[in-house]
Amino acid sequence: MRILVTGASGFVGGSFMRRFAERKDMRLFGIGRRQTDLANYARVDLAEDFDVPFSPDVVIHLAARASPWGTKADYFRQNVLATRNIVRFCERHSRPRLIYVSSSSVFYRHEHQLNISESSAIGPTFINEYAATKYRGEKEVERYAGKSLILRPRAVFGPGDTVIFPRILRAAREGKFPLFKNAGPPVLGDLIFIDTLCDYLFAAAKEPRLEGAYNLTNNQPVVIQDFLLDAFSQLGLPPPERRVSVGMAMFLGTMTECLYRVLRLAGEPPITRYGVSTFAYSKTFDVTRMLRDLGPPSVSLDEGTRRFIAWQGMQT
Numbered sequence: 001m002r003i004l005v006t007g008a009s010g011f012v013g014g015s016f017m018r019r020f021a022e023r024k025d026m027r028l029f030g031i032g033r034r035q036t037d038l039a040n041y042a043r044v045d046l047a048e049d050f051d052v053p054f055s056p057d058v059v060i061h062l063a064a065r066a067s068p069w070g071t072k073a074d075y076f077r078q079n080v081l082a083t084r085n086i087v088r089f090c091e092r093h094s095r096p097r098l099i100y101v102s103s104s105s106v107f108y109r110h111e112h113q114l115n116i117s118e119s120s121a122i123g124p125t126f127i128n129e130y131a132a133t134k135y136r137g138e139k140e141v142e143r144y145a146g147k148s149l150i151l152r153p154r155a156v157f158g159p160g161d162t163v164i165f166p167r168i169l170r171a172a173r174e175g176k177f178p179l180f181k182n183a184g185p186p187v188l189g190d191l192i193f194i195d196t197l198c199d200y201l202f203a204a205a206k207e208p209r210l211e212g213a214y215n216l217t218n219n220q221p222v223v224i225q226d227f228l229l230d231a232f233s234q235l236g237l238p239p240p241e242r243r244v245s246v247g248m249a250m251f252l253g254t255m256t257e258c259l260y261r262v263l264r265l266a267g268e269p270p271i272t273r274y275g276v277s278t279f280a281y282s283k284t285f286d287v288t289r290m291l292r293d294l295g296p297p298s299v300s301l302d303e304g305t306r307r308f309i310a311w312q313g314m315q316t
Helices: 011-019 072-092 129-142 165-173 194-206 224-234 246-263 273-280 288-294 301-315
Strands: 002-006 027-032 041-043 058-061 097-101 113-116 148-153 179-181 213-216 243-245 283-285
Touching: 002 011, 011 027, 011 194, 058 072, 058 194, 072 097, 072 129, 097 129, 097 194, 129 148, 148 194, 165 224, 165 301, 179 246, 179 273, 194 213, 194 288, 194 301, 213 288, 224 301, 243 246, 246 273
Parallel strands: 002 027, 002 058, 027 041, 058 097, 097 148, 113 283, 148 213, 179 243
Antiparallel strands: none
């Protein structure tokens, strides 16, 4: 089996390439924006029409702008136009099976959402530009004439993470990570460990009968605040002392985002509405389809957390 992996210079794509590099029953070829030390890799800007000397049986499209902050133009180029160009590439290369890795954020609203299933409502408004353009990418894939599959992982973490935990741990080290005051029940959230996700991607690539969309998690929701406090403790970080109401945090996030946009400030705002919403509202998922067709998680959340903490400890 010949698999083309887009976004191979990123967290998930690079992890997939390294995890299955030694297998003899497949050949991998990765493409991405940045230079890497990966074998069988080409540096490609997917926002431009492209080609590579590789004819895949399966394309796993992971490339995306995953940052919670950026311009509409950046998100369109890297999430919508790039996906459109991947579809065009597939059309020119005998229509390989296309697996599009979308995002669970396409479902998100600024409220508690429990047991989200693949048939839960999406849109018409979205929590941020990332979610909106990932869903537009899904629509590009749905127009593909070949076979396709949409996967929606939730909160990927693990060794090599460049998106979620680096921001959280940096804020914790600087004493800037607050605890949100919430009058309701504890905030629950699903996550997925990177090796579990990679194994699901491989399982999906091997199973041509799968179609439609799948939620992907470790099927083990956690109390988000307790999970983070335990991670901080294991890493020797001080527990957060500030407590902020959700309403105040959302107000500050709104004002900060407006300030950054109006003044065109460089970098990422220290607080965003999306960031607040992630920790203020429960998000859990129904993964019945995943368990039935792809099996149970290959690495438990407890073991994944242990591996991540060990890796993170070596980075400091």
